[in-house]
Amino acid sequence: MISLKDVFKRKDSRDIIDPCDNIIDCRECDSKPNISSSLCLRCCSDRLSDRDADDIIFRSSVDIQFRGESAHIIRRLITTIPNSCNTLSVGKKGCLECLLSKCVVIDTIWANLSVEGIDSLMASIDDVTVDCESYDQCKGAVTSSLKVLRDDLSSLMEEMSFVANRIVGV
Numbered sequence: 001m002i003s004l005k006d007v008f009k010r011k012d013s014r015d016i017i018d019p020c021d022n023i024i025d026c027r028e029c030d031s032k033p034n035i036s037s038s039l040c041l042r043c044c045s046d047r048l049s050d051r052d053a054d055d056i057i058f059r060s061s062v063d064i065q066f067r068g069e070s071a072h073i074i075r076r077l078i079t080t081i082p083n084s085c086n087t088l089s090v091g092k093k094g095c096l097e098c099l100l101s102k103c104v105v106i107d108t109i110w111a112n113l114s115v116e117g118i119d120s121l122m123a124s125i126d127d128v129t130v131d132c133e134s135y136d137q138c139k140g141a142v143t144s145s146l147k148v149l150r151d152d153l154s155s156l157m158e159e160m161s162f163v164a165n166r167i168v169g170v
Contacts, residue, residue: 026060033058035066035074038113045078069163073156080152081109099128100138109149115157118150 024044026033034040035058056071058064066074095101108121125142132138 022055023057023059026058029060033060033064038110041078041113042110044074045082073160073163076156076159080156081106081113081149083152095132095138098130098132098138100125100130100135100142105142105145113153115150115154118146118153122146122150 024033026043029040029043035044054071055065055067056074058066096103098104105121109118111117112120122143125139125146128139129135130138
């Protein structure tokens with residue numbers, strides 16, 4: 001006969017989910033958690049683990065919890081930009097200030113997080129000229145990453161609209 005004590009001893013550490021992985025501590029931020037703000041979403045993308053859980057808790061003076069489809073959509077949204085921009089190269093030290101560098105492109109995306117903002121950024125890249133030997137390669141990587149991001153964000157926006165309509169009953 002197996003005792004309850006034996007069952008818990010056999011549990012692998014990988015099976016135990018730490019609830020702290022789902023908590024985003026917003027107490028040090030200047031403002032309250034607001035997932036409709038791109039600044040808040042960017043902060044979340046830096047803090048939230050890749051673990052796919054059923055809930056997300058934003059901890060501030062009052063805990064705000066999102067569950068189910070809402071948590072899933074928030075996780076997809078905050079991981080879409082880093083995942084879509086992974087193909088961008090970080091470059092050499094001199095490239096960090098380049099308009100086509102990963103840091104500059106991601107900062108620009110977060111400043112105007114929308115499909116229209118990405119389209120605008122893609123249009124402005126055609127006007128960028130940089131005296132660099134890897135210019136064509138960088139421009140191609142940025143354009144390709146932005147297309148993927150635009151498609152992912154557009155798909156996510158459709159899913160968000162569908163979920164919102166289902167919740168509201170439209």
